[in-house]
Amino acid sequence: MVFQYEFGQSGDGPSQFNLPHDVVSMGAGGYLLVADRENGRVQELSTRGDSIMEWASSLFTNIYSVDAHDEHIYMVPGRRDETGPIHVYVSRANVGFVEYSFGPTSRSFGQPHIIRVSPDGHRIFVGDVAKGKSTLWVFRIQHDGDSSALHDSSISHSSHMTSTKTGNIGILLSLAFAALVLGLAVLCRRQLTHVISRGQADFDRKGFKRLQTEETVGFISEESESE
Incomplete structure (x- = not known):
């Protein structure tokens, strides 16, 4: 302009x-x-x-x-x-x-x-x-x-009425948000537990040998145990 x-x-x-x-x-x-x-x-x-x-x-x-x-x-x-x-x-x-x-x-x-x-x-x-x-x-x-x-x-x-309504709306939104977060947390926990359970059930330990490190991390195979 x-x-x-x-x-x-x-x-x-x-x-x-x-x-x-x-x-x-x-x-x-x-x-x-x-x-x-x-x-x-x-x-x-x-x-x-x-x-x-x-x-x-x-x-x-x-x-x-x-x-x-x-x-x-x-x-x-x-x-x-x-x-x-x-x-x-x-x-x-x-x-x-x-x-x-x-x-x-x-x-x-x-x-x-x-x-x-x-x-x-x-x-x-x-x-x-x-x-x-x-x-x-x-x-x-x-x-x-x-x-x-x-x-x-x-x-x-009216500024007074608007403040009251705004406060009530804020409380309701906060409660709804808290319920949503709680629900998501429960859902994620259930899914994580399910994945871990399946991983433990499906995992095949055969063929692994002991790792030679200062901090031993890994799995010991059944063949190694028999030796």
Whole structure:
């Protein structure tokens, strides 16, 4: 990978940023969407950094992540403010205002950090990194004729629960490994005993003479004994 060029500078004007936090490609046209986090907006830029348009609203003061699918722009803040609970905000390309928003029904977002739309556009994933309760939210878009509905579910991660489960799994794996080693040891011992027994039974001592060394090693044949 070879560096080619850079664009943008600190500020709140066009093609300027105050902590750019996420960037994705629009696909068609090759334009870029940049989550300009502390400026509370999403900027659409060319790959040369030319400003095309932006999305901002009084409904939020920060934007952590952005994604696009079929001309729809999905934006999510990462922290709450006086405007109320966090939602995902939706707009469309070439439309500079928010059309609607949605959020979980079971409980509120904690600290959304990233949003992505599945390639088929049927699901929206939001990674929530709230302390002590990391969650992957999954929103399913159900199309019914000309209308659409959103259904949410979540996959949560608790560090305490994970540690307990990991410990139990480790104990089970250790016991299984110990049983496997013991079984192999017993099997090898039986095979070794069988081989030694056969060797002693089949061995013919006839024809061997005593070895004349300092340490006598070998066998004495029956003919030598008779001599």
